[in-house]
Amino acid sequence: MLHSHLVDEHTALYRLYDGDGSLLYIGITHDPEARWVSHAATKPWWPAVETKSLEWHDTRGAAEAAEARAIATEPTPFNRAGSPWAPGPPQLGEDEVAVADAKKNLSELLTSVRLLRRAYFLTSRGKRQAALVPVELGELVQQAGGPDKAAAILASHVGSQIAHLKAQPGVREDS
The missing domain is CATH 3.40.1620.10 (YefM-like domain)
Known part of the structure; x- marks a missing residue:
């Protein structure tokens, strides 16, 4: 659930890159450092991140729109939602x-x-x-x-x- 105080808050669109400059992940946050701490604790791909970029937007809505456009047009191996490059659901066995x-x-x-x-x-x-x-x-x-x-x-x-x-x-x- 989105907290009402975040709707009009400046929000960053961020991109995470590996050491070769390949784009790994795109996301948004109002607090980049806290978000990266969260990624470091939960994402197995985090150790590959070497470079980060930020693009600030006046509102969360504007950042969400920019994020959707970026994910739809920039291939990343770790974005799933909205990505045409995301793998389909895993193939499950009959059991x-x-x-x-x-x-x-x-x-x-x-x-x-x-x-x-x-x-x-x-x-x-x-x-x-x-x-x-x-x-x-x-x-x-x-x-x-x-x-x-x-x-x-x-x-x-x-x-x-x-x-x-x-x-x-x-x-x-x-x-």
Whole structure:
């Protein structure tokens, strides 16, 4: 939500460049130093930033318009919203569901987990964040002492099964 005191405040359009002068990111802020501290704490690409430029606008609205034009016409690898160069949504596997989609279809998803005995990974920005699993599996994880202990038990068991199969005559490992 935009605070009303920011609407008429001078706002900077900023551009961030790497050491070769390639444009990395375009944004707006009324406090560039604070914004850059925020980027440094949250953006994995921040260490590549070597040069910054500022273009001040009389109002936030004017800066937003300039930002939209810049993002639409200047290729950057890290701007997503409004950028024609931004990659499309990550391709998800059939057992993966974006968190936003899971929220919209939670009842359907839970029914699939319960009745079809499926497990789904909830993803955000292409990374797995959590899993929805049948209740019995969740209870076994709990009985094992939590996810870390259950994973160790399962890894040990699967590892011994693989070793047993490899030791059988006529079984070869494909590379």
